[in-house]
Amino acid sequence: MSTGNLKQRLTAAVGPSAVLDDPYDLLVYEYDASDEVIAGNHQPDFVVLPETAEQVAEVVRIARELNVPVTPRGAGTGLAGGAIAARGGIMVCLTRMKNVLEINYLDRYAIVEPGLINLDLSVRTTPDGYFFAPDPSSQKACTIGGNVANNSGGPHCLKYGVTSNHILGLEVVLPNGEMIWTGGAAPESPGIDMTGVMVGSEGTIGIVTKAMVRLTRVPEDVNVLMAPFPTIDAASSAVSAIIAAGILPAALEMMDALTIQAVEAAYHAGYPTDAGAVLLIEIDGLAEAVAESTEQIVTICKHHNANEVRVATSQAERDLLWQGRKAAFGAMGRLTPNYYLQDTVVPRTKLPETLRRVDEIGRDHKLKIANVFHAGDGNLHPLILFDRYKPGELERVLSAGTEMLHWCVDVGGAISGEHGIGLEKKDHLTLMFSPQDLAAMAGLKKSFDPLNYFNPEKVFPTGAGCGEIDSLKKHARWEKMGIHVV
Numbered sequence: 001m002s003t004g005n006l007k008q009r010l011t012a013a014v015g016p017s018a019v020l021d022d023p024y025d026l027l028v029y030e031y032d033a034s035d036e037v038i039a040g041n042h043q044p045d046f047v048v049l050p051e052t053a054e055q056v057a058e059v060v061r062i063a064r065e066l067n068v069p070v071t072p073r074g075a076g077t078g079l080a081g082g083a084i085a086a087r088g089g090i091m092v093c094l095t096r097m098k099n100v101l102e103i104n105y106l107d108r109y110a111i112v113e114p115g116l117i118n119l120d121l122s123v124r125t126t127p128d129g130y131f132f133a134p135d136p137s138s139q140k141a142c143t144i145g146g147n148v149a150n151n152s153g154g155p156h157c158l159k160y161g162v163t164s165n166h167i168l169g170l171e172v173v174l175p176n177g178e179m180i181w182t183g184g185a186a187p188e189s190p191g192i193d194m195t196g197v198m199v200g201s202e203g204t205i206g207i208v209t210k211a212m213v214r215l216t217r218v219p220e221d222v223n224v225l226m227a228p229f230p231t232i233d234a235a236s237s238a239v240s241a242i243i244a245a246g247i248l249p250a251a252l253e254m255m256d257a258l259t260i261q262a263v264e265a266a267y268h269a270g271y272p273t274d275a276g277a278v279l280l281i282e283i284d285g286l287a288e289a290v291a292e293s294t295e296q297i298v299t300i301c302k303h304h305n306a307n308e309v310r311v312a313t314s315q316a317e318r319d320l321l322w323q324g325r326k327a328a329f330g331a332m333g334r335l336t337p338n339y340y341l342q343d344t345v346v347p348r349t350k351l352p353e354t355l356r357r358v359d360e361i362g363r364d365h366k367l368k369i370a371n372v373f374h375a376g377d378g379n380l381h382p383l384i385l386f387d388r389y390k391p392g393e394l395e396r397v398l399s400a401g402t403e404m405l406h407w408c409v410d411v412g413g414a415i416s417g418e419h420g421i422g423l424e425k426k427d428h429l430t431l432m433f434s435p436q437d438l439a440a441m442a443g444l445k446k447s448f449d450p451l452n453y454f455n456p457e458k459v460f461p462t463g464a465g466c467g468e469i470d471s472l473k474k475h476a477r478w479e480k481m482g483i484h485v486v
């Protein structure tokens with residue numbers, strides 16, 4: 001079928017204002033929030049913006065009939081290239097499906113469409129005493145569908161758990177165009193846990209068209225503490241000591257000296273610029289427990305050489321402290337033209353030695369590295385700063401990033417803490433999984449998508465068919481820039 005006929009069919013399915021094919025319109029859909037030189041950029045042939053699940057199903061049926069690749073997309077804030085149309089085809093962008101369909105405070109759930117922005121749900125329910133707990137730092141922009149697909153985390157996931165802990169059920173359009181519901185409001189769902197299969201599958205086996213999400217009671221009281229330390233080591237030891245004392249903060253975040261510099265220059269959040277590291281700690285719960293934990297944490301931080309411990313006294317002060325942390329990636333523009341954000345996770349006890357190793361890797365490769373991360377759950381985000389136009393820098397960045405992954409896996413961690421695999425890390429999956437493990441995952445994908453047309457070239461390592469093509473393209477692009485990848 002010609003592209004003209006395909007356009008006609010898509011237009012009939014979703015309406016003319018919901019089909020984009022002008023190259024200028026498509027330009028913004030070539031990327032997600034990952035670095036273009038790392039994950040690549042690919043233009044879809046069409047972007048469709050459906051408004052109902054039935055429209056999504058119809059688009060998928062057309063794509064399947066014609067064997068045209070389909071790439072689901074939310075807000076495009078993903079950091080692993082998951083929402084890039086690696087083989088062109090149809091991008092199904094869910095951002096027009098953003099309604100809250102039902103709120104049930106008695107059973108503590110909401111049913112929402114996938115394009116709803118994460119924070120918008122909590123804004124809607126907080127006045128009634130409830131919130132949606134998963135809070136990626138991108139929560140002002142990212143969608144709940146994207147959170148589900150990536151099983152996203154966030155600062156408050158230390159206490160409340162990642163997205164999978166908050167998804168009760170899903171409506172999904174499968175690659176064969178059929179629509180299913182998984183899970184539901186009941187505490188247990190018999191049969192195979194299809195919700196579990198879908199959450200974290202990165203858009204490779206279905207498009208989420210509705211999500212039944214858990215609503216969590218807003219805690220009675222909350223305190224936010226900011227503790228600057230002379231060194232990262234001192235801050236890391238304080239993190240371990242807080243957890244070892246049996247305290248479970250709602251969030252426990254760390255920023256190093258470089259990050260503090262960038263954030264202060266951009267937002268004036270009030271972090272001391274002479275500190276080696278800052279911990280941002282939030283405690284919530286019943287007022288008495290919050291007061292008691294606050295006291296304990298202040299004592300522990302001081303014992304580990306905190307220069308001071310400031311407890312925010314107003315909502316405005318709490319918001320400002322959090323704004324600095326949540327917008328830290330954006331502030332990196334103050335330090336560097338480019339950064340490669342590595343996302344890994346290690347057992348919490350391995351944090352101090354891992355941070356020392358990250359620093360060593362940076363020095364070995366003559367690269368500056370800023371660290372801003374969810375310290376409480378061992379989820380690291382070393383930001384490797386570079387200038388893509390400086391000869392030789394990108395090779396050093398890539399090899400530094402790979403060394404970090406090797407280290408993290410060797411100490412019992414994983415190659416991604418929360419951002420997913422996408423295009424960026426698919427070739428690193430072999431660091432963690434045996435051929436048998438990978439074959440089992442591929443078998444699952446195949447059972448839903450035998451034609452391999454659903455978000456193709458993602459997650460599975462190169463060498464498994466079409467993955468090779470993408471890798472070759474990527475290497476060819478690097479070669480053009482004078483970068484030789486071994």
Ligand SMILES: Cc1cc2nc3c(=O)[nH]c(=O)nc-3n(C[C@H](O)[C@H](O)[C@H](O)COP(=O)(O)OP(=O)(O)OC[C@H]3O[C@@H](n4cnc5c(N)ncnc54)[C@H](O)[C@@H]3O)c2cc1C
Pocket residue numbers: 032033071072073074075076077078079081082083094114135136137138141142143144145146147148149150151152153154155202203204206207208209329330418419422455
């Ligand atoms: C500044 C910044 C801070 C961030 N902080 C965090 C953080 O703290 N924690 C964290 O985990 N992540 C974080 N991220 C990464 C990103 O925001 C999350 O992965 C987020 O969940 C992606 O949502 P999205 O709507 O932008 O999805 P997209 O980027 O559009 O897509 C992500 C993946 O989901 C798939 N997808 C999207 N919608 C659907 C759907 N309806 N059905 C099926 N598949 C779908 C896509 O195919 C793709 O594979 C951050 C990103 C930025 C830019």
